Amino acid sequence: MSFGDPNNPYGQQPGYGQPQGQPGYGQPQGQPGYGQPQGQPGYGYPQQAPQGVPQQYGYPQAPPVQQPYGGGYPQAPMGYGAQPPLAHWGWRFLSRLIDSLIMLVPYYLLGGIGMAMSDGQGSGVGGVLALIGLLYMVGMFFFQIYKEGATGQTIGKKLVGTRTLKEATGAPLGFGMAFVRQLAHFVDSIACYIGYLWPIWDDKKQTFSDKMCSTVVIKENR
Template sequence: MSFGDPNNPYGQQPPQGRPGYPQQAPQGVPPQYGYPQQPPQGGAPQYGYPQQAPPYGAYPPPGMPAPGMPGSGMPPLAHWGLRVGATLLDALIIAGPMYALIGVGAAVATDETGEALAGILSLIGMLYALGMGIFQLYKEGTTGQTIGKKIVGTSVHREHDGATLGFGMAFVRRLAHFLDGAACYIGYLWPLWDEKKQTFADKVCSTVVIKVNKNG
């Protein structure tokens, strides 16, 4: 005579996986029906998994929007006024001290001693402008921001993955601004109506300028 379940006379617990009992996926076995499934590591988001935009600077998975586009979760693109403000500030930072020194030199050049001092001041001013220009390119390439961009809250990045440009590409982009001024400076106005707010130089170098936190 047995007690309880006649098919289970010894009181053993039924094996995992039968209907009516909680199921747990065995170690090392891929999740199957009934087990909680996690999205694959490193794979593109699939239906049923929550999709999160990567942090800016990380390569977006296939199917994710481009930087600055609606739904991308990335900072918005910088408008034309911010870009002009950053450019003017950078020009003032680079050229302002140089012209100030040249002006002082011209004022004191009343005799041979003054002319010699004027030459020295002009040389110092030009060396400063050259050094500051190189420093600005270095900062833009490594951080995305010149001093002017940091003040107004903009940053330049590669369009396809959001990474910084590097010094070499920052230099190439600076040379490519020649295209913006070649056709009556229309390239500098192009961000006013362009979907990605790009100048001709941005399109050639595949870069975008975004808005960022000024305190970041």
């Protein structure tokens, strides 16, 4: 049997007027060839990964669904590092100590010098220094609220590496909510400052003011 034999299907050439690559007479167009199951892509075409088959077996893998923890702070996307942990009580205490020193030390220093110069009269250069110290403390208080609302970090939190965010979305608080949270610290102070100690045993490491304002404090990975 030669390859030119018309009875040889492997050597049969397309008939006169029949373009190459077109199905022959009696073969419906759009049907899969012999041995190719219907609805399946041909050789060389990408296939959709069966459910549960990992990517290393040659199938593309859908991106994982991110699940929020606790009240909803979102996880970091895959490839951008792990989800930042909640800040424990020691980091929170250290950042607040730094903020308090930044705000109060100049105030007491200028106030003390002013009172010493004015002999308790509150006038003259001593009175001006005391007033400057008071204005500095008030201005720094509102500046810290602005920074925490816009970025989640006061000066102390930035040095320590912590950040205050909304529990539901992981976004910064904004100035208004940051101010309300500072006022809510009054609740932390009553009953022997138990609210400030609450993060030691709380699952979400929240103070009473955090629970009232739906906020969390996270520790950033550095």
